[in-house]
Amino acid sequence: MTLLLSLCVGVMSGQVYKNSSNGVEERTQDLLSRMTLEEKVGQLLCPLGWPMYEKNGKGVEVSMQFKESLKQNHTGMLWATFRADPWTRKTLRNGLNPVLAAEVANSIQKYAMEETRLGIPLFLAEEAPHGHMAIGATVFPTGIGLASTWAPELIEEVGKVIGREVRLQGGHIGYGPVLDLVRDARWSRVEETYGEDPVLAGIMGAAMVRGMAGDGLHDKYGLIATLKHFLAYGTPEAGQNGGITTIGPLDVMQNYLPPFKEAINAGALSVMTSYNSIDGIPSTSNRYLLTDVLRNKWGFNGFVVSDLASIEGLHGSHYVAKSVQEAANMALSAGVDVDLGSNAFVNLVNSVNAGELKESLIDTAVARVLRLKFEMGLFDDPYVDPRKAERMVRCPEHIALAREVAQNTLVLLKNEHEILPLKRDPGKILVVGPNADNQYNMLGDYTAPQDSDNVVTILEGILNKLSPEQVEYVKGCAIRDTSNVNIDKAVEAAEHSDVILAVVGGSSARDFKTEYLETGAAVANNQSVSDMDAGEGFDRATLDLLGKQMDLLKALKKTGKPLVVVYIQGRPMKMNWAAENADALICAWYPGQEGGNALADVVFGDYNPAGRLPVSIPRDVGQVPIYYNKKNPRPHDYVELSATPLYSFGYGLSYSSFTYSDLEVAPVGKEEFVVNFKVKNTGNFDGDEVVQLYLRDEYASVVQPVQQLKHFNRLFLKKGEEKQVSFYLNEKDLAILNQKKEWVVEPGTFQLMIGAASDDIRLSGTIKVD
Template identity: 60%
Template sequence: MLKNTRNMLLLAGMGLCLTLSPTSAQTFKYKNAKLSTAERTADLLSHMTLEEKVGQLLCPLGWEMYTKDGNKVTYSQKYKELLDKQHVGMFWAVFRADPWTKKTLETGLTPELAAEAANAMQRYAVEKTRLGIPVFIAEEAPHGHMAIGTTVFPTGIGMASTWNPLLQREVSAVSAKEVRLQGGHIGYGPVLDLSREPRWSRVEETYGEDPVLSGAMGEAAAHGGGKGDLSNPYAMISTIKHFIAYGIPEGGHNGNSAIVGPRELHETFLPPFLQTVQGGALSVMTAYNSIDGIPCTSNGYLLTDILRDDWGFNGFVVSDLGSIDGIHFNHGVASSLQEAGTMALDAGVDVDLGAKPFAELINAVKAGTITETKVDSAVARVLRLKFDMGLFENPYTKPSQAKKEVRSAQHLDLSRKAAQESIVLLENKNNALPFSKSIKKIAVIGPNANTPYNQLGDYTAPQARESVSTVLDGIKAKAPNAEVIYAKGTAIRDTAQSDIEAAVAAAMQSDVAIVVVGGSSARDFETKYIETGAAVADETSLSDMESGEGFDRSTLDLMGDQMKLLKAIKATGKPIIVIYIQGRPLNMNWAQENADALLTAWYPGGEGGNAIADVLFGDYNPGGKLPISVPRSVGQLPVYYNRKVPKGHDYIESSISPLYSFGYGKSYSTFEYRDLSIKENGEAGFEVSFEVKNTSKLDGDEVAQLYIRDEFASTVQPIKQLKKFERINLRAGESKQVKFTLRPIDLSIVNPQMEREMEAGSFNIMVGGSSDDIKLNQKIEVKQSKMLPLYAKSSD
């Protein structure tokens, strides 16, 4: 099934010459910046030994590549050895700091020192190695650069709650700039896994359960990261992950097999990746899971037939950390690391994150189990991007600029804006919110009320305490004349820390109690981690971490004594405002029934506390909407809104419907939808227009959502499917006409022959404020079927 044609054409098109050029570096053509990237890549390849080629495909762990002595930093002996002996061309997470890496605020790097470390590494690569090939530095950047002193934004699930791709574009542009200012080149993210399994530990990293919303946000992230134009000095190579169907593991176990058919892959799981590739992503990361018995990291149908041959992807594919090793150790379909490496390379993987199996490629080529031509193809993809980025001419960055511009005031303002837009108001009984600023006494209670790291999410480096605004910080700043009484009450998991009596006493002294509960993805130095960085959850590794990679759940209930705390505060009779800071949709049944107001802020980032206070006191009118359904219990799962028909019926014990459905979210404003009009527009499809009016006395945001239902199709279709959306701001009393175009691809399916087709027939067009709050609907008729490319662009 594998196709080698594209690999051969790549090399032939570059005019690859395998004869050796003179050894003098001055005569090497690849040093000539006036030549094309193809010519330079071909020439460089012609001078490389097999060992040097394989080195370009290795991406070992990077945080041991520098040494720090006070304010002086340089490359380490280990870095020198890796370049001298293995000719390594790429490193991962050089600037990463967290308990797994053992890098702290004291032992890690400031932005300025990070830039100096990167320069030292590049200087050795360029000046002290035979061919002078600069190294790539790949960094985690799913919601800001995972490094000390950077700007921390809301995690992916929070950004998806904004329903604002333009805002995601701005956020990704800042992340890219901060990565590049410090000497990095590749940013891991966005995460495009569809989260249909909330027990899974990595929901927080994703854009939720829907392919259209995920695709729009992913494309915006790639656009903000540079649109694939590496001539931009602040453009980074966006690595989209995980390819594919990683967010629906059996039992919610991270990395377990995914049960999904080929039609579902093509209709639902692949489109967000295609859209983001078309938006400029130049790197794709494989997934740990298997599909139908084939590990994704050795699946040539996915990585070559689809990604390269059908989509024309011209970037490079990188394994997830240790996922090539997993072909041997976890999946058991390779008898050795060397066989795992050859299987992955043959399938279409270009770079080995972890670097063990691909190090075996030298012996594999010599043994004849893989061809050097295969190696050349992968190396060419990596080198081409190094030339496109201009690293051979300018591999260095400016430490003084990094010191000045990373986490600038402008970037912090954007972080606060993103956090504001990500907050979802779920309940507001009797207009309990917003608070009057004349309020006298406020109790701020709960495990997430004043625990800074708990609001930052996984894949976040330690940040200075003054760099993180907690809910308590935000409220104190917002209401300087009020008496603010704080009591933690309990931890997330650890019941030994509980002091519910103190929390009750704080509530009794106050006019209102704000109780901040939820989860934590905050890594600590007591937790154990496996080689991939995933945390170990066992009785010997207890922390407050209940979400984040490796922390899968069997229930979605609040852990520890959090429910005891909520009930005790409710029993005081004081008004109770409940805020969930969380990485996955946790059980909110009690809060939905008993809280006077209920919000989720997900993991809102470094400015989260200020943003939450803005919402509580009415300086910001919440407009976020859920990108994932909130179940009533795990017994309902899966509970995503766009399940295939038939809808099903209620359980004996409970409703089939989620507690809060996809797209749901309240505002301090109210909105009215009217005047739906749908006009056929020939080959372009259908023009849909309607009016949204703010019927309140407060300015506010509304997310207008358009869903369709294919009434009768040749394959089973979803109950409803989001197709278009727009977040709009309306002044009090203002009306706005919203227009969407439904193109043939929006109305298409993958038919029984596995072809994309817009079938003739009836469609129900639904418009409203959420998937279960449809205000307007109208049927249209498609009179003539139309065949489309299986991987048509979103504009087709």
């Protein structure tokens, strides 16, 4: 009734922007014309959201800080209102469950609509890289695990669930996917990315965006996806988070920009700048990237948001601005529309009044934000139903999808003498290791606190398959902490077991002892949580297992019992010992809330693994940066080590075997070819094969990669079944970036390589372009 009355009053008083029958552009310009400079700038501010509510008994209400924020700054957007983690100090006790989150969102919108002069609803932006970072939401595998599925259709379903759960609780913007290419495993945020390859990252990122966007902004579950981080944030010197990036302009255009373009073409309407600089230019003030490329060349019509405090970083980190006000002017002029953190753009009012900045620049940025609010229907109905949030967030269907996705992420790296899958009656199994029964080590960074029954550990997954009498558990050691070690007990248990399942690796699990920067990145020091070795801010100088983990594995190996090693990790760690000594080796990354069930499904043969590596696994940190598509010439061996990775991009085993045959390549146009071949399951298990097509340009005017993925297809084959696979190559697949920075197809010969991994080529041929 209140909303209807407000609309009627708006129409009667000639307020075009309140009349839903008017067009979006008409409403946007009308509202913009009514706004003061201060109100305009307020729409570009996105402060921290979790201080904006208070819990009052069993209910919630907006806080005085929120009221002051609207009164003083006319705030138009909030970030991480529903977030809970050690940094925010929001826990299961004082944080928001889905019902309360929806009630908070409604309270925020009601106050903004009814208690401010213009009644502008707020955008609520939430972290959502592998599930909504809020209490009670579904937790999927982290990005590197999602990429390991090589299954874009499945990732699109994940995106739909993320969009639905964020919107059900009253959010509108999801931060993710993370499209940074990663070529240095030392970097702390490898887990968030889709790997080292621009084609794979682009396809998987676009799939996630399609899922999150739904049927568009008019869709009640359609989410605005914010692509992170623009640009080249995942290749910092020395693996230092936020460090400088030194790459050439051709590399930027050929490798780092394409994944973002694919995702924007798929419907992404927001892009986040990165903390780093490229060749001396900070990304948050890079007009070439933010305006010339993103706006003018690609036609991007969404908004650009700074990473938290990255505008202030122009002054305090990069030292290219003499003050925060100057930094704000630089960022807005370059193409940044929204200030995440809100401590820089508040200065824009002074900049305009002092004649340093044209108000028209602010108008342009504000219009970009308002248009999306109108298109999403927030001016007409910004409210959500808490009962739906209670019923639909982390519902059984979403949990089932989390298990399916986790199954698809698991990469089988070794299976000596086909020890896996284990028999249904394996005798006594010892489940051992620091990650065997640790809920938070299953989840990765950007994860909210969890109720104890929400996450299935590896031990719990195994117990869901076997009776308690068949399973023994010993922790053995921690990830980093060396003060609590019981390797002797683990060895004693192994002596009385028939098979050992050792779960080692790393951790991105934060706790309340960890110190944090204002950006939310953890501070790695002696006072920090002792087991955390990955996650934002935890860069590594080595890739070895930390603590006493290697001592544990070696002691278990000496028992002579069959040894299955599982790595749960946030980055590609050094696996040389396990590759040589374990009977089976599985890379699980951070598999999410259903990871324990998924791993048990694979171990006992209820699911045939088919995950493939989206990154190369190095033999040693001295090889870094290592990635499969380096430019010519091919790397040569070191004095003491091979130049090849331990496991290559695209690699992964199955319980079955597959053969490739009957390659045929035929032109179907001037620069178009069809590639046909057959794949047959020659093993004893039904399963998936991930077929990969690579090209190598034999001679070109600019140095090209030794090979480059162009297409892939994950297909299911029953045992004995054969299918024909077809790939179509077109101008986009054959084009290179020449010295003039133009995409062209040059005449010549291309080597065609088809196989099960970048280093496992089964069929080869040539393509000639006249």
